[in-house]
Amino acid sequence: MNTVRIGIVGLGNMGKGHAQYLIEGQVKGAVLTAVSDVRPECLAQAKENWGAHLHTYESASEMFRSGEIDGVLLCTPHYEHPKQAIEALQAGLHVLVEKPAGVYTKQVREMNEVAATSGRVFGIMYNQRTNPLYAKLKELISSGELGEVRRTNWIITNWYRSQAYYNSGGWRATWAGEGGGVLINQDPHQLDLWQWTTGLMPKRVRAFCGFGKHRNIEVENDVTAYVEYENGATGVFVTSTYEAPGTNRYEISGDRGKIVIENDRMTFWRLRQLESEFNRVNTESFAQPECWKFEVPIVPGGAQHKEITQDWTNAILHGTPLLAPGEEGIKGLTISNAMQLSTWIDGWVDLPIDEDLYYEKLQEQIARSAVSAG
Structure with a gap:
């Protein structure tokens, strides 16, 4: 062929x-x-x-x-x-x-x-895996340049959608029609990149989803989630579709500093030595590790x-x-399912999630949906 x-x-x-x-x-x-x-x-x-x-x-x-x-x-x-x-x-x-x-x-x-x-x-x-910014971030983390990941924070609230957008199709923003809101429609790329760039999947999730917040819709359009990882790191993911102007800022803190992606730029605050090493040998009460700030050059591209x-x-x-x-599509979906389920049960959700419980709760939402599941 x-x-x-x-x-x-x-x-x-x-x-x-x-x-x-x-x-x-x-x-x-x-x-x-x-x-x-x-x-x-x-x-x-x-x-x-x-x-x-x-x-x-x-x-x-x-x-x-x-x-x-x-x-x-x-x-x-x-x-x-x-x-x-x-x-x-x-x-x-x-x-x-x-x-x-x-x-x-x-x-x-x-x-x-x-x-x-x-x-x-x-x-x-x-397709966002082709974005040179995220490809570079993945390279820096996997090569050990940032050291062990300690914290992740992504605020992605620039998915603004008006009521007119939701009114443009009867299936939009319904449980039976789309199966969710901002997490399943707008954020799959960010949820994928969150775990792909760091190489980390959460071990448990506690999330708070707002359903139809400031909009006449069924599904989640406002989410604040906290996650914990096996290595002791933590993360926060915040997203919405009603904020104007919105923000798209991804910050990863590691043992050797901090990387921030915002406004199509990558900034690296790089410690001269690992924070863990500095902390081990330092004897001064208010000393801090030496830090260098620079913009990481990004090669244009990404089709x-x-x-x-x-x-x-x-x-x-x-x-x-x-x-x-294709098999990796389940990773980001697992995180979004966990966020919704955490809200529905008002508690922590361990990963891998209880798939039968999630399906049961989803069916409850579909049964109340304004659109027939067909």
């Missing part, structure tokens, strides 16, 4: 965006050959815009069995991701799924198990969605390792 024939399921904004760069030949070794959508008018528009040669299907299942594609990019509603990924993998197709991996970990774990035995390449559209698709295509054609393996 020297070309991957790709099909796209779902021609919403994301599906159309992926289709455009594929049609333009921006992904080497990949060609868009088919699309699927339940809306006939979208399929007609696809043929008109991208050529009569394009195969179109109202049924994703039919496209999976058509023999016209080698891999599929899933751009459908959140609840559909695991079900469609499993079906595609079992049909012998490579799969690239949009974020989030799913709504609840029990569903995603089943998808991961199928992927593990499929012999196919399974990726997730974590976002296109780069992840290229990476997935390369893995199919050449066997190269994935930057964003």
